[in-house]
Amino acid sequence: MAAKRKKKLGLKQRYSMLTRGLDWETSYQKMDDVFPYDNYEGIYIHDWEGWEDPFRLTMDAYWKFQSEKEKKLYAVIDSFAQNNGHLGITDARYVNAIKLFLTGVSPLEYQAARGFTHVGRQFRGVGPRVACQMQALDELRHVQTQVHSMSHYNKYFDGLHSAPHMHDNVWYLSVPKSFFDDARTAGPFEFLTSISFAFEYVLTNLLFVPFMSGAAFNGDMATVTFGFSAQSDEARHMTLGLEVIKFMLEQDERNVPIVQRWMDKWFWRGTRMLSLVAMMMDYMLPKRVMSWREAWDIYFTEAGGALFKDLERYGIKPPKYADIATKEAEHISHQAWHIFYNYTHAAAFHTWVPDKEELDWLSEKYPDTFDKYYRPRLEYLDKEEKAGRRFYNDTLPMLCQVCQIPMGFTDMDDPTTISFKVSEYKDDKYHTCSNGCKDIFDHEPMKYVQAWLPVHQIYQGNCGGSEMEDVLKWYKMNLGADNLDYNGSPDQKLWDEWQAHRTKV
Amino acid sequence: MSLEIKTSIIEPRRQTYSHIAKRLGEDKPAARYQEATWDLQPTTNFHYRPTWDPQREIYDKSLTAIKMEDWYSFNDPRQLYYGAYTIARHKMMEAEENHFKFIDKTSMMDLVSGEWQQKVKEFLLPLRHFEWGANMNNCDCSDKSYGAAISQVALFAAMDRLGMAQIISRTGLVLDDSTGKSLDEAKLLWMEADMWQGVRRMTEDSFVLKDWFEMFTAQNFCMDGVVFPLFYDYFDKEGQEHGGSALSMLNEFMQDWGKDERRWMDHLLKVTAAESPENAALLSGWIKEWTDRAIEAFTPIARHVLGSKADEVMAEIRTEINKRAAKSGIEI
Numbered sequence: 001m002a003a004k005r006k007k008k009l010g011l012k013q014r015y016s017m018l019t020r021g022l023d024w025e026t027s028y029q030k031m032d033d034v035f036p037y038d039n040y041e042g043i044y045i046h047d048w049e050g051w052e053d054p055f056r057l058t059m060d061a062y063w064k065f066q067s068e069k070e071k072k073l074y075a076v077i078d079s080f081a082q083n084n085g086h087l088g089i090t091d092a093r094y095v096n097a098i099k100l101f102l103t104g105v106s107p108l109e110y111q112a113a114r115g116f117t118h119v120g121r122q123f124r125g126v127g128p129r130v131a132c133q134m135q136a137l138d139e140l141r142h143v144q145t146q147v148h149s150m151s152h153y154n155k156y157f158d159g160l161h162s163a164p165h166m167h168d169n170v171w172y173l174s175v176p177k178s179f180f181d182d183a184r185t186a187g188p189f190e191f192l193t194s195i196s197f198a199f200e201y202v203l204t205n206l207l208f209v210p211f212m213s214g215a216a217f218n219g220d221m222a223t224v225t226f227g228f229s230a231q232s233d234e235a236r237h238m239t240l241g242l243e244v245i246k247f248m249l250e251q252d253e254r255n256v257p258i259v260q261r262w263m264d265k266w267f268w269r270g271t272r273m274l275s276l277v278a279m280m281m282d283y284m285l286p287k288r289v290m291s292w293r294e295a296w297d298i299y300f301t302e303a304g305g306a307l308f309k310d311l312e313r314y315g316i317k318p319p320k321y322a323d324i325a326t327k328e329a330e331h332i333s334h335q336a337w338h339i340f341y342n343y344t345h346a347a348a349f350h351t352w353v354p355d356k357e358e359l360d361w362l363s364e365k366y367p368d369t370f371d372k373y374y375r376p377r378l379e380y381l382d383k384e385e386k387a388g389r390r391f392y393n394d395t396l397p398m399l400c401q402v403c404q405i406p407m408g409f410t411d412m413d414d415p416t417t418i419s420f421k422v423s424e425y426k427d428d429k430y431h432t433c434s435n436g437c438k439d440i441f442d443h444e445p446m447k448y449v450q451a452w453l454p455v456h457q458i459y460q461g462n463c464g465g466s467e468m469e470d471v472l473k474w475y476k477m478n479l480g481a482d483n484l485d486y487n488g489s490p491d492q493k494l495w496d497e498w499q500a501h502r503t504k505v
Numbered sequence: 506m507s508l509e510i511k512t513s514i515i516e517p518r519r520q521t522y523s524h525i526a527k528r529l530g531e532d533k534p535a536a537r538y539q540e541a542t543w544d545l546q547p548t549t550n551f552h553y554r555p556t557w558d559p560q561r562e563i564y565d566k567s568l569t570a571i572k573m574e575d576w577y578s579f580n581d582p583r584q585l586y587y588g589a590y591t592i593a594r595h596k597m598m599e600a601e602e603n604h605f606k607f608i609d610k611t612s613m614m615d616l617v618s619g620e621w622q623q624k625v626k627e628f629l630l631p632l633r634h635f636e637w638g639a640n641m642n643n644c645d646c647s648d649k650s651y652g653a654a655i656s657q658v659a660l661f662a663a664m665d666r667l668g669m670a671q672i673i674s675r676t677g678l679v680l681d682d683s684t685g686k687s688l689d690e691a692k693l694l695w696m697e698a699d700m701w702q703g704v705r706r707m708t709e710d711s712f713v714l715k716d717w718f719e720m721f722t723a724q725n726f727c728m729d730g731v732v733f734p735l736f737y738d739y740f741d742k743e744g745q746e747h748g749g750s751a752l753s754m755l756n757e758f759m760q761d762w763g764k765d766e767r768r769w770m771d772h773l774l775k776v777t778a779a780e781s782p783e784n785a786a787l788l789s790g791w792i793k794e795w796t797d798r799a800i801e802a803f804t805p806i807a808r809h810v811l812g813s814k815a816d817e818v819m820a821e822i823r824t825e826i827n828k829r830a831a832k833s834g835i836e837i
Contacts, residue, residue, distance in 0.1 A: 133660075447556070
């Protein structure tokens with residue numbers, strides 16, 4: 001008897017048979033009741049079947065790949081802890097980047113997980129739904145592996161002990177938090193434009209790559225291993241981001257202006273949040289990867305330029321204010337660091353004046369601006385500190401109603417004048433830091449007036465009391481350990497002791 | 506004799522994160538599950554209301570009538586966080602994959618009687634749509650639920666249901682020599698056959714439930730409480746009499762998964778019911794309503810497969826569900 005010849009399915013066909021036919025047009029309940037949220041944003045979808053699956057992963061393959069990656073990653077995390085991996089970093093100042101990551105970025109991974117779960121249920125097409133669900137699961141992976149790999153640092157350094165509480169309450173963390181709250185409270189298509197496209201596709205190289213390369217350059221094996229391990233997840237997420245944009249643009253031309261406005265908005269909101277990364281790259285890494293300016297040129301101007309060239313055929317233009325953001329790349333890291341230098345007594349990480357060699361590096365990387373505007377100020381602060389007058393700013397800053405960064409950024413053509421814009425809504429005045437943020441406010445004032453602005457809340461007495469110390473305790477900060485200058489901190493003291501111990505024969 | 510390698514010990518300044526230590530009652534080393542789960546979800550100072558539902562906050566306890574003092578009081582007895590989850594599922598899937606390979610290599614499916622193969626196409630293959638419905642419901646619960654503990658379990662379950670829908674689909678492809686014809690026919694049955702309309706109606710009705718805890722209970726305790734024993738125990742046994750060993754092998758993933766889910770569900774209900782008589786009363790009402798519906802919906806399929814034994818089997822299944830509920834402190 002001849003053996004039956006068995007048909008072998010191609011990947012695309014197999015995926016399609018196993019996944020695409022699973023959904024159905026409901027008839028006992030109306031489709032609009034089952035999927036109530038996917039048509040109020042004004043996006044027209046005529047054919048959900050037109051969705052090209054960006055990655056054709058079935059669950060068996062997903063479990064296989066991901067479990068293998070997890071096994072390897074946890075082996076490294078375990079070995080890092082067992083061998084006191086924290087002693088191998090360049091300098092304890094580096095850990096402040098980790099503090100910013102765990103309190104500012106890791107909670108966003110959790111928000112992403114929940115956000116993708118939401119849209120993973122709400123789209124009526126099975127293709128986008130499955131892609132979003134897998135990303136939700138990946139994002140849960142990212143927050144959990146980050147919590148695990150940074151757990152070791154928490155055992156030896158300050159400022160990492162209460163990330164969830166701090167993320168919900170501390171003033172500067174409302175910058176990333178409000179960013180994600182904004183995306184999550186938007187409709188499903190805007191959510192994907194903001195997170196999958198603007199964030200994961202356009203800007204991810206400016207967040208993920210600097211942090212992970214920073215980790216590699218500074219001997220942080222735990223974080224860099226996580227970074228490598230997450231890379232293939234990120235590649236999938238980027239593909240999803242591009243697919244959703246093309247899908248919307250191809251379905252109906254009435255979608256084009258809506259998508260353009262979202263791109264403008266989320267590009268600007270993203271660059272504002274990245275000012276935290278900018279200062280991390282230029283100031284917080286003892287061993288620097290590249291300057292923020294260089295990263296911007298490579299990852300936004302060049303890579304982003306090619307991308308928007310590609311989208312031109314749909315009638316999409318590069319994001320509004322991209323030119324301003326490019327000008328800002330000369331200034332933003334210095335201005336952001338200065339804000340935190342002012343307020344580091346109210347922050348859960350340390351700041352410091354860079355040493356001479358580091359200042360020289362900045363002078364070299366920013367020949368047009370650093371010596372002229374920023375170096376003299378840092379040298380002055382250094383002199384003050386050495387004279388026993390480390391400067392801390394005791395007043396509270398006004399925050400931008402949209403991005404929530406203290407209004408310390410300047411007009412880019414006049415770096416000695418603070419930039420601020422005013423809008424009126426229902427007889428109240430609202431202040432924003434830039435035209436980018438003002439546009440966002442003016443388009444949806446009813447949304448942005450709801451913002452939980454930390455400084456307003458402190459003044460209204462909602463944050464633990466009227467004294468700075470009350471507020472910091474309410475933030476769960478350990479005073480004199482988590483906050484203040486790096487010089488004189490317990491982190492520094494211990495680090496110096498460990499180093500002395502290591503060099504003794 | 507044991508060898509002791511000398512390492513340099515540096516005393517840690519703390520053993521775990523503060524919020525974890527608070528729940529542990531002292532600063533001591535924590536389990537990976539605990540650090541990956543407890544207090545992960547934001548709880549306060551949300552900046553904006555959802556534009557898609559301005560009545561609620563981004564994370565909102567009032568999306569269910571169930572009230573818990575602490576939404577982290579039911580920890581997963583399986584201690585699943587992402588890493589443990591993917592590793593556990595891959596292990597189950599590896600075994601399943603070997604079954605598929607073995608059946609392919611030995612042409613074992615040919616030993617199943619033609620009559621039973623046809624039955625399988627009628628009862629098992631349309632169930633892939635029910636699994637997809639379970640994916641949607643668990644995804645919805647993961648979205649609306651409060652606290653990372655339950656939300657992550659729901660997300661894992663959602664992905665598992667997609668995985669099981671795909672296993673069932675693959676079974677169809679084994680039966681139809683990879684043409685996909687059996688899957689198209691099964692979808693037609695799901696959409697139009699009288700026997701399936703009760704299940705489809707129930708599934709669609711569950712999609713629009715407002716209370717996510719009710720949805721969670723309806724899907725994962727009541728509907729699954731019927732489906733898993735009915736399809737993977739009773740139907741499986743029936744199949745044995747028709748040379749259905751190949752199909753039994755392919756049921757293994759679902760059998761193991763069903764047991765795994767029971768452990769978590771029974772624990773969840775026990776803790777939730779013990780919290781207050783109000784919670785217990787809510788759960789009791791939901792379990793009664795949705796068990797009745799699930800029994801009713803699946804009875805025509807049971808009769809189609811088991812014939813005259815069906816009513817007795819359904820009664821046994823109901824008794825088992827009531828027993829599980831009673832063990833969790835819920836009177837039906």
